[in-house]
Amino acid sequence: MKKFLYSLRTDLYFSAPVSRHTFLLRAFPGHYPFQEPVNASLTCKPQCKLAQSTDGFGNSVHQGYIEPWHTGFSFISSGEVITDSSKHDTRPPAPYYALPSELTKLEGKLADFYRENKTEGTSAQKLERWLEAVQKGFKYQKGRTTTATTAAQAFEQGAGVCQDYAHILLSLLRADHLPCRYVAGMLAGEGASHAWIELYDGREWIAADPTHCRLCDDQYLKLSHGTDFASAPIERGVFIENGEAVTQSVQSRALMREI
């Protein structure tokens, strides 16, 4: 069991003013057997009321609406969290977690990789072997992929970031008909948000981090889960422009420090 201070701050900059900006945030940590948020808060700038609801996966979602013209948007999720990775979520999975999703289709070289490396065994054994196989077959490198890159595309070029690792592992586990999901959250010591996976082994959900090739310990804070990145992003928004095409840049900073 460990206790952390956490804060995730994301700043969006627009190249020209935007209005009628509606957004959804999945940045508020949920209560799970393995994590207990304390004094959690979520705020945004320009300030607006955030209304909470639950999405189809069970994530806590906050919706906001900013009508006045603005050129920047920030949100900050912060608080304390007590983590205990010896405890697990035991709610049985929805059937779609075992099916390929848009970003995790088994195609091309990734399909070959699956055929060459598949083995028999229990869910836990398969997870362990796929973690190792992915670690050998894929390299960490920033800037090679985007949030729209599929597992197969990332694998084809051989390198990517945590999101790609997660998608590739999900794709392989789903080829084995194992129910598993994409997790977005934070990892102590990393300056940005992180992604990993959870696998349902028939009894409980096991969290594993393919980027670091290990099972998750107390250093992880979960924010949302879904079938892949696009199904449950931390932030998604739309707005109207004032006759000028708006480009946006994003800066995100994560802090997670043990207390």
Next chain:
Amino acid sequence: MNKMDSLTANTAAINRLLARYGVKFGIYKNNTFHEQLFPYDCLPRIIEKDDFARIERGLIQRVTALNLFLKDIYTKREIVRDGIIPEHFVFSSTGFLKQCDQFVPNGSVFAHIAGIDLVQAKDGEWYILEDNLRIPSGASYPLIARKLERRASPRSFIDNAVDSNANYAQLLRHCMDSVASEGISVIMTPGRYNSAFFEHSYLAEMTGCPLVMHSDLFVQDNRLYLKGAGGSPVKVGAIYRRIADEYLDPLSFRPDSLIGVPGIMSAYRSGNVAIVNAPGNGVADDKGTYAFVPKMIKYYLNEEPILKNAPTYVPYYEEDLDYCLKNLSKLVIKDVSEAGGYGVLFGKDLDEDGLKTWRERLKKEARRFILQEVIDFIDLPVMQDGEQVYRKADLRAFVISASDGVKVWHSGLTRFSRVEGSFVVNSSQGGGFKDTWVLSR
């Protein structure tokens, strides 16, 4: 005897009036928008009182079961757990929307307006061809046609005892109000370039609901609002949206949708607005699910289906596959993953090689297809150039589920082919329509 001579004589006049009222539908061909008239035929399809009473019972039973199915699939999934429907058919359907999982809409109603397509076989038996539970269109056509028929030929309605169909707007309005959260009811259209724009505007006029577009609406604090004209915004309690699920909310579905309302799914899932029809209904009306509706009726209602499906085979099951392989040349093959008229192939159009290829394909991709017997449905009389000819016709019946019960509209859209012998009745393929008269005695 039905005396409809004056109606026949007035066909041209009625068609002119329909054109003036803008009873048109639009289609896109080669990226340009064409608006065309929906040709009206004055000879109504007439359904006897007793015959319709049985259809009505069958439709209520079917739609009741379909609503229970939707509730089950998006909550406990007992029908899957009990092995009545294979998991695969449900969760790999493109109509199943994860965004709708674990949510039950107001009044437990999902399919508020169901358009059920039926055909009558030559022996008089009615068969269900298709369930349309997303945003079925067509009710406005017989509704306005009846109004003009009455005006053109009052005599026809003195000589024939026909159930009035003027109550469609009340049925719709009552349905919306019955499931609404606090607020007003509105009808939302994607705009005048939609194929059914006439219908959207006509139903708004008849129900007294504001006709709105996406830009008139916004979501704040998990509530849907209609922008006031200079005044303060008005809260919306029910929205009959005539846009497809995938365009409904760019924050939950297609991010590039410009015709949706950002955030409406959060308002919906918070119970602050009813969406008519509920998003996610596609899982209950796709071709793969259709085959299981008779089983659903038994499972949820413990009743025998009153109306039959066209005999359907699911090659996923061994014995169905055997039958299909032996009888392929007389069956119709439907690709479960394709929508609309696509992915439909008649076995009789295949040569020996084609049959062989398809037999192999069915064995390999058993889950992807369903096969059906071809139903030889009846021809109805149609006036063409002043002469009576016979053409294939189907019937889209409308079933309205409010929170206090399910009702069938005593009318319907009869579509007919304008080509002799053709089974294609779709308006986009040049088909026409007739009013449907349900006799009251």
